Amino acid sequence: MPHLTLEYTRNLDGLPVGDTLLALNEALFESGEVQAESDLKSRAIALDAVRIGIAGGACGFVHAQLRLLAGRTPEAKKALAERIAVVLRARTPRPAGMMVQLSVEVVDMDRDSYVKEKLPQA
Amino acid sequence: MPHLTLEYTRNLDGLPVGDTLLALNEALFESGEVQAESDLKSRAIALDAVRIGIAGGACGFVHAQLRLLAGRTPEAKKALAERIAVVLRARTPRPAGMMVQLSVEVVDMDRDSYVKEKLPQA
Amino acid sequence: MPHLTLEYTRNLDGLPVGDTLLALNEALFESGEVQAESDLKSRAIALDAVRIGIAGGACGFVHAQLRLLAGRTPEAKKALAERIAVVLRARTPRPAGMMVQLSVEVVDMDRDSYVKEKLPQA
DSSP states (O other), rough: OOOOEEEEGGGGTTSSSHHHHHHHHHHTTTTTOOOOOOOOOEEEEEEEEEETTTSSSEEEEEEEEEEEEOOOOHHHHHHHHHHHHHHHHHSOOOOTOOOOEEEEEEEEEEEETTTEEEEEOO | OEEEEEEEGGGTSSHHHHHHHHHHHHHTTTTTSSGGGGGGGEEEEESSEEETTTTTTSSEEEEEEEEEETTOHHHHHHHHHHHHHHHHHHSSSSTTEEEEEEEEEEEEETTTEEEEEEEOOO | OEEEEEEEEGGGSEEEHHHHHHHHHHHHHTOOOOSSSGEEEEEEEEESSETTTTTOOEEEEEEEEEETTTTHHHHHHHHHHHHHHHHHHHHHOOOOOOOOEEEEEEEEEEEETTTTEOOOOO
16 A cells, blocks of 8 residues: 655756666565555656755755555654665765755555555456 | 545546546535535646556556545545545546556644635735 | 645646745744754645536635644644745735635654655765
8 A cells, every 4th residue: 555755856857767666666565564566656756846945056855755554663664764765865866066855754544544446457 | 625636647547537526526525524615626646657566567546635624533534535436436447457556545634724715806 | 854835726827936935935934943944845836637616617726735743833833834825825826707725734744754864965
């Protein structure tokens, strides 16, 4: 069930998106916290209209949000966030003179109301 | 106040987006949980950069996130998610040979800090 | 750490996006709730596929979601939402004959698992 959304500012579009999403899924699956690899649903979104801070200057960010069914321990969630950060640190472009920020958020999804299924072929 | 976001992978763009959003709003309003029909604010977003799982192969997904002011019972939230799933099951394309996943998440919004208003005409 | 996402329906694209995002960051920073101005990461997203309500007719909306590390008081969150609303009320277009809605949501982010860093230059 994990849903991962990777946002990145357009000025970091040297980010190898396909490779990064695959590496994120691999890192999450290797944690042992995900039952089936096909449950991992990750997307990347390039942000065109962004404002970081007030001062101005060259800056960008990558931000990952991981949504999981509630029930993991705080330690497990922290470890998953760190796995994501490892992947992103290794792949995020760092253009000269640009301040690049990285952040990772983990969100608990309400388990009781969650719907999940594979649609049968027509 | 409900906010609904429907994400779908671009390889499912046979999804009839306008019809689906209207059907979702109708199904939510018929639940009796929404006070005014005009409160329903639904959008669809096609995802171009996606990775599902690790193994590869043809796959896609639709995912709906419904955000409601906190206060509904677990049963009401479950019923709303199921209403959304009914609409999506009936409309999501199922291309031959493609594994298509469907998921629905319900999120409680913080009621105390929520701002909502209709802007008066200038 | 605050993440702000401003969604607006495409029929309101007279919204001055760059100016609005800067004004939002300024208003949030002036609250005293944000430690460093460069922590403010705001983006705007234009929505092309939208359905508001059921009845039809000309309508649009702007919706801001502010994500903060958990720990603010309800009063502080309410005040931040109101600061955002002030900025949006002043800048959102109100085309003749169109019903325009404004909403602001504040979300607590899980503090224990949050990752945040500035990437060192390569």
